[in-house]
Amino acid sequence: MISRIRTLLVDDAAPLRRLLSLMLERNGAFAVVGEAGNGEEGIALADQLHPDLVLLDLSMPVMDGLEALPRIKTASGHGVVVVLSGFETNRMADQAKALGAAGYVEKGLPPSETVARILAAFQHAPASLLGTLGSGGLDSAGPVQGALKARRGGAGAFPLNAA
Amino acid sequence: MFSLFGVTTNGLIAVAYVVIASIVFRGLWKTKQLTSNPLALATGAIFFTCGIGHGMHAYVAATSDHAMPFETWIWAWDAVTATIAILYLTLRNRFPALLRGTAMYEDLLQRQREAVQINDNIVQGLAEAKLALEMGEETQGREALERSLVAAKGIISNLMGDQNRGNALGPGDLRRKTSASPEKGAVP
Numbered sequence: 001m002i003s004r005i006r007t008l009l010v011d012d013a014a015p016l017r018r019l020l021s022l023m024l025e026r027n028g029a030f031a032v033v034g035e036a037g038n039g040e041e042g043i044a045l046a047d048q049l050h051p052d053l054v055l056l057d058l059s060m061p062v063m064d065g066l067e068a069l070p071r072i073k074t075a076s077g078h079g080v081v082v083v084l085s086g087f088e089t090n091r092m093a094d095q096a097k098a099l100g101a102a103g104y105v106e107k108g109l110p111p112s113e114t115v116a117r118i119l120a121a122f123q124h125a126p127a128s129l130l131g132t133l134g135s136g137g138l139d140s141a142g143p144v145q146g147a148l149k150a151r152r153g154g155a156g157a158f159p160l161n162a163a
Numbered sequence: 164m165f166s167l168f169g170v171t172t173n174g175l176i177a178v179a180y181v182v183i184a185s186i187v188f189r190g191l192w193k194t195k196q197l198t199s200n201p202l203a204l205a206t207g208a209i210f211f212t213c214g215i216g217h218g219m220h221a222y223v224a225a226t227s228d229h230a231m232p233f234e235t236w237i238w239a240w241d242a243v244t245a246t247i248a249i250l251y252l253t254l255r256n257r258f259p260a261l262l263r264g265t266a267m268y269e270d271l272l273q274r275q276r277e278a279v280q281i282n283d284n285i286v287q288g289l290a291e292a293k294l295a296l297e298m299g300e301e302t303q304g305r306e307a308l309e310r311s312l313v314a315a316k317g318i319i320s321n322l323m324g325d326q327n328r329g330n331a332l333g334p335g336d337l338r339r340k341t342s343a344s345p346e347k348g349a350v351p
Contacts, residue, residue, distance in 0.1 A: 015303060016291045023298060059283050086286040107290035110297055 004031040005122065008049060008076070010042035010068070011035075011057035011084070016107075020055065020084075023111045029119065037061075039068025047075035053122055056101070058085040058092060069099045082121045084114075166234065169224030172241035173217045179248035180214030183207075217241070277322065284314035 007030045009017050017035050024030035034049050036042040039056075040063045046054060054072055058065035065083060073081055082103040083096040093104035103121020105114060187207035191197045197204060220241070288311030295304035323332070 013287055013291060015307065016287070016294070019291065019294050019298060019300065019303065022300075023294070059279060059287075086282050086290055107287065108293050111294065114294075 005029055005052045006031050006033045006049070007053045007055060008032075008034045008036065008042065008045055008051040008079075009055050010037075010039065010045075010060075010065070010072070011055070012037050012060040013057075023115065027115050029115075039063030039065060039072075042068050043071045043075050046072045046079060050077050051079050053118070054079050054081045055084045055118065056081055058083060058087060058096070066095060066099060069096065069101060073100045080122050080124070082118050084118075166224045166238060169234070169238045169241065170221050172238060172245045173221035173224060175245040176241065176248050177214045177218035177221060179245070179252045180210045180217065183248075183252060184211035184214060217244075277318075281318060284318060285311050288314060 007024060009020055009032060011017050011020070014037070021032045021035070024032055030053070033051055034045045036045050038060045042054065042056065043063075045051075054076060056065045056069060056072065060068075065085070069081055069083075073079065080102045081100060082105060083092075083101045084105050084107060085092060085096075086107045089104055089106055093101075096104050102124050103117065105117045105121070109117070184207045187203060187210065188197075191200060191203055191207065224238075288307050292304045292307035292311065295301070295307060
């Protein structure tokens with residue numbers, strides 16, 4: 001049984017969320033299960049949907065990404081949070097990771113590289129996540145399974161469909 | 164009742180405080196921060212008003228013909244204040260750092276606010292435009308570019324200040340250090 005990474009998008013720019021959703025769905029490894037426009041909505045949806053992955057922007061109204069990050073991690077249970085932000089990595093990544101982000105990806109990278117970095121961060125997901133992705137998680141068919149095999153085996157590249 | 168102790172301690176405090184206040188005010192005047200650094204201005208004002216107050220106490224100590232309640236304790240505490248005032252005065256070499264530090268803090272906050280605004284309105288828009296074009300979503304890409312351009316112009320105008328308040332740019336103000344399109348291989 002092939003599973004995809006259930007993904008929650010948290011970003012106040014609706015047009016950008018649309019693009020991200022399109023990019024992730026085209027890749028095939030992801031299934032976008034929800035979208036939120038600020039940190040507060042993100043926490044509520046994380047609690048409701050228990051996504052595998054949360055892509056989290058930093059600068060948002062109502063509640064920003066740094067405020068929401070620890071609570072989204074808790075609310076999503078086993079979810080991995082990857083920050084996707086316009087701020088440079090060397091400026092904000094350390095703070096984001098200190099608050100629990102598994103990775104930090106700058107906006108503006110080519111789609112294939114963005115997806116690659118998100119998947120690379122996802123490889124650090126806790127082992128308990130593997131069980132939630134279906135018993136056929138090690139089936140070599142499909143990019144998620146390839147990523148999971150790469151994470152377990154420590155292999156380098158993993159199959160990606162270019163966006 | 165006349166108290167040499169009271170006159171001396173309060174006199175010392177008055178002199179020290181007024182000197183400190185004048186140093187702070189002079190620093191603000193020289194760095195043109197009298198209207199832009201309210202914290203430092205208030206600090207100077209506190210020293211000035213307290214200096215005048217203690218000067219009045221010194222006068223009372225010199226001229227009063229009856230003792231105040233708790234007079235001994237009052238003069239003792241004034242001795243402590245005088246000691247600290249003189250110590251503070253010896254730190255006057257660091258007053259410029261106090262003035263600079265406060266202004267720098269305000270500058271930093273302002274710069275951070277502007278940076279976040281630029282990130283929100285320009286960087287995000289350009290990132291969206293880039294992603295859209297790379298994904299073949301041309302219409303969304305063009306729209307995002309347009310929004311970013313409009314936002315950038317607005318932010319620049321705000322940063323340049325109100326033209327009607329003496330901030331108008333004139334001949335020479337727009338001179339660039341390097342060309343906008345340097346020749347290939349040239350280092351900007």
